[in-house]
Amino acid sequence: MLDAKATIDFNAGRLICSGDWCLPTLSILMAKLEALTFADTTTLVWDGTAIGQLDSAGAWLILHWQRRLRVRGYQISHQHFSDTHQKILDLVSAAYPTEKIKISTALPNLLAQVGRVAVGLSMGLLRYLYFVGQLTVSLVRHVKGSARWQPAALATQILRTGLQALPIIGLLSCLVGVVLAYQLGVQLQSYGANIFIPDLLGLSVLREFGPLLTAIMVAGRTGSAFTAELGMMKINQEIDALRTMGYLPDTLLILPRVLGLVITLPLLVLWADIFGVLGGMVMSHAMLDLSWHAFLDRLQHQVPLRALVIGLCKAPVFALLIAGVGCFQGMAVTGTAESLGKNTTRSVVLAIFFIILADAAFSIVFSWWGL
């Protein structure tokens, strides 16, 4: 089978096949058939005595060529095919594909394409608004007490999105603090302004880096998980099962995720702030010989509490963005593995995009208010 040999010879009006006529030899046989010329004869006898193995691909080839030769005006007959081979030939001949598959290769109309994308985007936005509205209604029903809270689901989400994220968030924030302190230190050292490092470091970590980096990490870690979990449940028809039992996925799946993240993200930001400042402090001590006491003293007196509060205020908004986009993309998965992957990617990209957009908006608003 692995080193299959097959030939076809033309001799005195007879086409003599030998060897294995099967998939591995198909391309060789095609080439040999193309090379044959049939001189001075109009009748051809197809002789199958010497065929070893014949599979449906081989049978297809025989029938395919017979059709071609008949079109060219030859009379064709079979001879000496064994019973099993004849059976395969009959089977293939009964199912011989005559119709051609139409695969459109025409380039799509550019205008139509633009229109389709535009409509698709606005429909997506509409569906997202619908999703947010539905979630809000569901939240109101919970607050009014007409729907039951799911404390266990909420606790699970807090555990998974909050507690289990602590090590990685702490580590990365600490490293960012170290890097920041190093870069600031290099600049400040040349002016002899070492003592200002807690001011700059504290302000930038508490107000910007803490919330922003934590949100981006959580978008990658938790937003993608939301999409993948809900998408898989959608593919597996678990969401449909919930609905038929009279439960709304909003109540059981989405609201706990959104609320859970709204609770945990500010806490994670605080955690990141602590580790960011800690990392910076260690670096300042090592590089700039700033004593622990001096660092903390300066931090306390020079960095306003406002910076921390502003940073923490951003966190719930970021959480809503991450969880909202993650859950929406998860619920938008449609049946295939490809769509699951696409939506998970989209969930992370969109969440990070909106986080940065929201952060910029915060900066503008706070500067208007003079904060």
Added chain:
Amino acid sequence: MTQTAVIEIAQLGTRIGGRWIHRDLNLRVMRGEILVLAGGSGTGKTVLLREMILLRRPTCGEINMLGFSLTKISRSQQQHLRHQWGVLFQQNALFSSLTILQNVIFPLRRFSLDKTICHDLALLKLKLAGLGADVAARYPAALSGGMQKRAALARALMLDPTIVFLDEPTAGLDPGRVAAFDQLILDLRAALGLTIVMVTHDVDSMRRTADRIAFLGEGKVLCVDTPEKVSQHAHPLVQQFFHNV
């Protein structure tokens, strides 16, 4: 029917999660027959099938397929063996990102054949499986369960396999379609001389198609025989399965 065994399973044992699923299981599958693996839920039918198609290693024991021992087989021999069988999975396992045509052509990739030939061969197999050219350009998600089963069968038959493994091929189909699918399997066996190993729960379906039924229970094959004889077997598990006693 020549009486040579294509699959021989000897003293097979499988341990999953601290529990023996199979213990001292013996079974022979003859060339050209349709063997049905039957048994209650959790008796390890699908596990046994997965062990036969090299998706899972048995804990102990021996499986001999087409002259190769599956426990001592080299990588290239594994590849060689894999090209000799077709598998229809319980959930069809059609690639959801490819069209039906691309799915069916998929096994042909390594032959570097011309595209039009591939198309014709795929259409041939689809037609054998009872599907027309109109479904070829559609995606699996756009097909009904029965059509997906047929498309998956067409893909399993693409390389003219010696052995075809069917895992619950008729699960989720309505009785009329089950009968049609059974007939399809019988026709294909007659025409292509296939050996078929099939896992099924459907008693009517196995009565129609099976040459022999291997009834699994208590970790081994309780009996292997023709459908009539198996359904008369005295073991309480067999009686319960066939007659709801």
